[in-house]
Every structure is written in structure tokens, then in C-alpha cells.
Amino acid sequence: MSSIVGIVGQGEIAPLLVESMARLEYRGYDSCGVATLNSSAIEVRKDVGPVQEVLLRQALDLAEGAIGIAHTRWATHGGVSQENAHPHLSCDKSFAVVHNGIISNYRALREELQAQGHHFFFSETDTEVFAHLLEETYQPGVSVEEAFIKALRRLEGTFAIAMISTYEPRRIFCAREKSPLIIGIASAATFVGSDINAFLPYTRQTILLDDGEYAMLSKESYCVRGIRDGEMKSKKLMEIQWHTESNGKAGYRHYMEKEIEEQPDVIRRAMEVPQKDIDSLARSIHEAQRNVLVGVGTTYYMALFGQYLMATLAGEFSPASSSDEARDLLLPNRETLLLAISQSGETFDTLEALRQANKAGARTAAIVNVPGSSMTREAELVIQQNSGPEICVISTKAAIAQMVLLLRIAARVAYLKKCLSDSENLEFLNELAYLPKLFDIVLKTKREDIRKIAQRYHQKENWFFLGRGLYTPIAFESALKMKEVTYLHAEGMSAGFLKHGTLSLIDEETPCVFLLPTKEEKELYDLTMSSIEEVRARGGKVIAFSFDESKGSFDEEFRLPKARPYLTPLLHLLAAQLLAYETAVALGRNVDRPRSLAKSVTVA
Numbered sequence: 001m002s003s004i005v006g007i008v009g010q011g012e013i014a015p016l017l018v019e020s021m022a023r024l025e026y027r028g029y030d031s032c033g034v035a036t037l038n039s040s041a042i043e044v045r046k047d048v049g050p051v052q053e054v055l056l057r058q059a060l061d062l063a064e065g066a067i068g069i070a071h072t073r074w075a076t077h078g079g080v081s082q083e084n085a086h087p088h089l090s091c092d093k094s095f096a097v098v099h100n101g102i103i104s105n106y107r108a109l110r111e112e113l114q115a116q117g118h119h120f121f122f123s124e125t126d127t128e129v130f131a132h133l134l135e136e137t138y139q140p141g142v143s144v145e146e147a148f149i150k151a152l153r154r155l156e157g158t159f160a161i162a163m164i165s166t167y168e169p170r171r172i173f174c175a176r177e178k179s180p181l182i183i184g185i186a187s188a189a190t191f192v193g194s195d196i197n198a199f200l201p202y203t204r205q206t207i208l209l210d211d212g213e214y215a216m217l218s219k220e221s222y223c224v225r226g227i228r229d230g231e232m233k234s235k236k237l238m239e240i241q242w243h244t245e246s247n248g249k250a251g252y253r254h255y256m257e258k259e260i261e262e263q264p265d266v267i268r269r270a271m272e273v274p275q276k277d278i279d280s281l282a283r284s285i286h287e288a289q290r291n292v293l294v295g296v297g298t299t300y301y302m303a304l305f306g307q308y309l310m311a312t313l314a315g316e317f318s319p320a321s322s323s324d325e326a327r328d329l330l331l332p333n334r335e336t337l338l339l340a341i342s343q344s345g346e347t348f349d350t351l352e353a354l355r356q357a358n359k360a361g362a363r364t365a366a367i368v369n370v371p372g373s374s375m376t377r378e379a380e381l382v383i384q385q386n387s388g389p390e391i392c393v394i395s396t397k398a399a400i401a402q403m404v405l406l407l408r409i410a411a412r413v414a415y416l417k418k419c420l421s422d423s424e425n426l427e428f429l430n431e432l433a434y435l436p437k438l439f440d441i442v443l444k445t446k447r448e449d450i451r452k453i454a455q456r457y458h459q460k461e462n463w464f465f466l467g468r469g470l471y472t473p474i475a476f477e478s479a480l481k482m483k484e485v486t487y488l489h490a491e492g493m494s495a496g497f498l499k500h501g502t503l504s505l506i507d508e509e510t511p512c513v514f515l516l517p518t519k520e521e522k523e524l525y526d527l528t529m530s531s532i533e534e535v536r537a538r539g540g541k542v543i544a545f546s547f548d549e550s551k552g553s554f555d556e557e558f559r560l561p562k563a564r565p566y567l568t569p570l571l572h573l574l575a576a577q578l579l580a581y582e583t584a585v586a587l588g589r590n591v592d593r594p595r596s597l598a599k600s601v602t603v604a
Contacts, residue, residue: 009189028074345373
């Protein structure tokens with residue numbers, strides 16, 4: 001939700017601020033702005049809209065100064081307006097701040113500051129409170145650092161903050177409390193950003209701020225201290241291994257299309273995750289008395305996929321919980337192992353579930369894409385999924401990587417429990433290693449088929465995605481992809497659930513996408529076909545993602561290449577991603593930046 005950038009370097013910094021801000025735009029794109037500090041004053045330029053639009057209207061890149069902060073916003077407090085866009089200034093315009101998170105006591109602070117003579121006519125946001133608080137705290141004989149610390153100690157809630165001041169013209173001040181913030185160290189500049197994409201083209205050398213820490217950044221150096229105790233913190237320099245070549249669109253229409261096309265390589269990288277990491281987590285799952293999986297949104301459906309895998313492959317009941325409700329349901333204890341799944345490693349609800357488990361003495365593990373994120377530091381066992389930067393707000397390749405890793409983990413648990421023999425385990429891994437070729441077949445030879453289906457059905461307003469057993473969580477995720485990017489109503493469910501009420505909604509205007517198993521999965525196949533007949537009897541349109549010849553049972557059929565049953569759900573999800581993408585293109589949607597959504601949800 002929203003993103004922070006700060007750079008202190010040499011020469012005019014505004015063009016670099018704009019570029020870095022654009023690289024984080026997937027985190028929020030309601031509005032954006034920059035604040036630079038020149039020889040005499042802070043200059044703020046901001047407006048409503050995405051970075052490129054505001055750049056043209058406000059000439060963001062012409063703001064003068066060698067030090068500056070920038071922000072892209074996803075609104076939480078106050079509507080989407082130029083006044084509410086960041087950065088925010090103090091009354092005397094000597095302090096400029098950008099902020100992610102929620103200051104929960106901002107109303108009380110606002111009333112206090114108004115009573116002291118401060119005028120809040122600039123915005124409706126909680127962030128502006130901090131700018132005025134800094135002005136009030138800074139007095140003769142008090143340094144900017146002292147004022148910054150004193151103001152931070154008044155805040156309640158979550159925050160990542162960056163600040164510049166005319167009283168300290170060569171430094172950026174920044175702080176973190178339960179909202180991500182990372183420092184980048186380069187030869188000619190020092191960066192701060194909400195995630196590593198802010199500065200990845202310029203440096204891979206990073207300092208990871210922890211909760212309750214603040215930093216002072218200059219062109220040549222940095223200093224990190226504790227907010228509460230003021231003590232100097234010794235921080236390890238970390239080198240990020242991500243590469244930058246995948247960040248551009250590379251000729252594709254949208255990042256979503258590009259990231260779908262990258263999935264064969266993503267699967268290969270997930271297969272390269274060291275076996276010792278898989279073994280370590282599998283042994284922990286095997287030894288634990290109770291295992292639970294958590295995620296939210298797409299990662300909840302991946303956790304649910306993991307639940308089905310553990311049950312069917314390994315005979316292990318490992319319930320999945322949506323992490324936004326986990327605090328009331330999981331009740332972790334010392335006999336529990338909690339596996340958290342998060343693309344960003346900063347997802348607020350999932351982090352809270354992990355922290356709850358840590359506090360209860362449970363063992364914790366995480367599957368995470370972003371190196372150095374909070375979950376990688378707070379979980380006991382960590383698997384880096386290595387799917388690389390995902391710029392589109394809609395998650396595609398990250399989800400596929402998580403499915404591959406869950407397959408590897410479940411297979412290893414099954415092997416430890418002797419549910420798989422040596423030969424069966426080897427055969428399973430060989431089949432999984434062949435999956436990228438099956439993805440290539442779909443992407444290179446089947447795109448036109450799915451495009452035609454999307455063009456015929458894109459005006460339908462209500463969709464259902466249905467599967468049984470292991471295919472049920474894929475139906476949920478498929479519906480989520482459709483609703484996220486097209487704004488059409490889409491519902492995923494178990495096909496067996498259909499006759500318990502939802503059949504009343506089926507008519508000739510209702511496309512129902514069925515995720516058919518292979519015929520080798522006879523019971524699941526027959527049950528799914530039975531649900532198809534229920535829809536056909538009520539005039540509903542049946543779109544089948546299938547692996548076998550159907551003999552004319554469907555209105556539309558998208559044939560997928562044959563695969564081992566446990567791998568088929570990944571091919572179904574690929575087909576659903578393509579259908580959602582092509583439907584959104586047919587409708588003229590903003591594919592990479594759907595309305596009201598942001599990539600990394602770091603607030604409650």
C-alpha cells in the first residue's frame with residue numbers, strides 16, 4: 001500500500017526520484033508527488049493520478065535539489081485529492097514528510113496541535129500530523145535528530161516515514177515501525193525505499209531497517225539507531241541477488257502478460273531451490289504434532305492448495321487459514337508449526353499471524369519472494385521462492401512458484417512418511433521438472449484459443465469457476481484473477497457446493513468454467529461431469545478446461561496437454577490467468593493497475 005522513495009546524492013535528483021517512484025507504482029497509484037530541498041527551500045510537486053500523468057502535469061522531474069523524497073499513494077485516510085497526496089509540509093514549510101501505514105492516534109495529536117496554533121488546511125490525512133508535530137518539537141537548541149526522535153515517540157500505530165528539513169539540508173531522516181523500509185548504498189548516492197525495486201538498477205547493497213529503528217542518511221554515510229533508546233545499531237550489509245533484466249515490459253502489452261509468459265522459467269527457478277531447504281521444512285512438518293498454513297488473498301488459496309496436497313499426498317491434515325482471521329482461529333502453541341506464505345514478505349495480516357505464533361512458542365516457517373523482507377527475518381525456517389520482481393498488481397508467477405514449492409514440500413513429507421517409495425518420489429520430481437515444457441506448449445500454441453473464448457464471453461457479467469478436490473482452491477484463485485483484473489463478478493467454489501443453493505443463479509447468461517481432472521482421476525472426473533450436467537440442465541454455458549476428448553459435452557473447451565494428476569492444477573491456473581488477462585484486454589481495463597488495488601498490503 002503506497003510507496004516511499006528517498007535519495008540523497010549529487011546533482012539534480014528529481015529525475016531519479018521519478019524513475020524510482022515509477023518502479024514502485026504497483027504499491028499504490030491514486031496519486032504521487034516529490035519534495036526536493038534546494039539551497040533555500042523545500043519544493044513540493046504532487047497531484048492525483050499515476051506517475052507518468054503527474055510527471056507531465058506537474059513537471060516532477062524539474063524540481064530542484066540534490067536531496068529529496070517521493071511517494072505513490074494508495075488512500076487509507078482522506079480521499080484521493082491533490083491536497084491529500086504526499087509529501088506533506090509543516091506550517092512553516094521547513095519539514096516535508098512521506099509516510100506509509102496508519103497513525104492510530106492522529107486525531108488526538110491533531111487536536112493537540114490545533115490548540116497550539118497549527119493550521120491543518122492542507123489535507124485530511126493522518127500523515128500531515130507528523131509534519132506539524134516535527135515543527136512543534138523543533139525548538140532553538142534542539143537538533144533535527146532530537147526533534148525527529150521525540151516526534152516518533154508520540155506516534156501510535158504503524159509507519160514507515162521519510163523526512164527532509166531545511167534545518168538539516170544534507171540528510172534524509174527515516175524510520176520504521178511494522179511497515180517496510182530498506183536503505184540502498186551506492187557509490188554516489190544513498191537511497192531509502194519501501195522495497196528493493198526502488199533502487200535495484202543502481203545498487204544491490206542494502207541495509208534492512210527493523211521495527212523500532214530510525215536512520216539518518218547522507219550521500220556518503222548512514223547511521224541507524226533505536227527509536228526508544230537512541231542506541232547505535234550495528235547493521236549488516238546485505239547483497240540482493242535479484243536481477244534487473246526482467247523489470248521492463250520487453251515488448252509485451254502489459255506486465256501481467258509478460259509475467260505469465262515468464263512462468264516456465266519461474267518453475268525452473270523454483271526447482272532450483274536447494275533440496276536441503278525443502279528437506280528441513282519437510283522434516284519439521286513431519287515432526288510437528290500440528291501444522292497450519294496461512295496466507296491471504298492469492299496466498300490463502302495457495303495455502304489451501306497446500307492443505308489438499310498434504311492430505312492427498314502425505315495423509316497429513318494441515319489446515320489452511322486466511323491470515324486476516326488467523327488470530328481468532330489458529331490458537332498456536334508449542335506443538336504447532338505455522339507455515340506462512342507471502343509474495344512480499346510484508347503482508348500485514350500474515351506477519352501478525354506469524355508473530356502470534358512466535359509469541360506462543362510455535363515453530364514458524366515462510367515461503368517468501370522478497371529477500372530481506374520481515375518474514376525472512378522473523379520466521380525460523382525460510383524458503384526463498386526466487387520468482388523475481390512481479391510488477392503487475394495481479395499475482396501470477398509468484399503463485400505458480402509457490403505451488404511448485406508446496407508440491408516439493410508435500411512430496412518430501414510423503415516420502416518421509418513412506419507414502420511415496422524411492423522410485424515414486426523420483427518419478428514425481430522428474431514429472432515436475434518437465435512442467436515448464438507443458439507451460440511452453442500452452443503459451444506458444446494455445447493463446448489464440450483462449451483469446452477467442454474471452455472475446456466471445458467478455459460481456460458476461462457473472463462468472464463461476466468450479467472444481468473438486470485438489471482443483472477447488474484453483475477454482476477460488478481463478479475467480480479471484482477474473483474479478484481483480486476485469487471488475488466482473490466471479491465466484492469460485494467446489495463443484496459439489498453448486499447444488500446447495502448456487503444453482504438458482506445459473507441461466508443462459510452465466511458462463512461456468514469447470515476445471516476438469518484427467519480421466520485417470522475417475523471419481524473426481526465423474527463427479528465434476530455430474531456438476532456440468534446440472535449446469536447444462538439449467539441453460540448455463542459450460543467452458544471446460546480439460547485434458548481429454550469430450551465428445552461435444554461443453555459449449556467451449558480449452559484443451560490442455562496431459563500431465564500427472566498432481567501437476568494438472570498448475571496448468572488449469574495458467575489457463576485461468578490467460579482467460580482473465582484476455583477478458584480484461586477485451587474490456588479495455590487497466591490490466592497492470594486495477595482500480596482500488598495495491599500490490600503489497602502492509603496495513604490492517
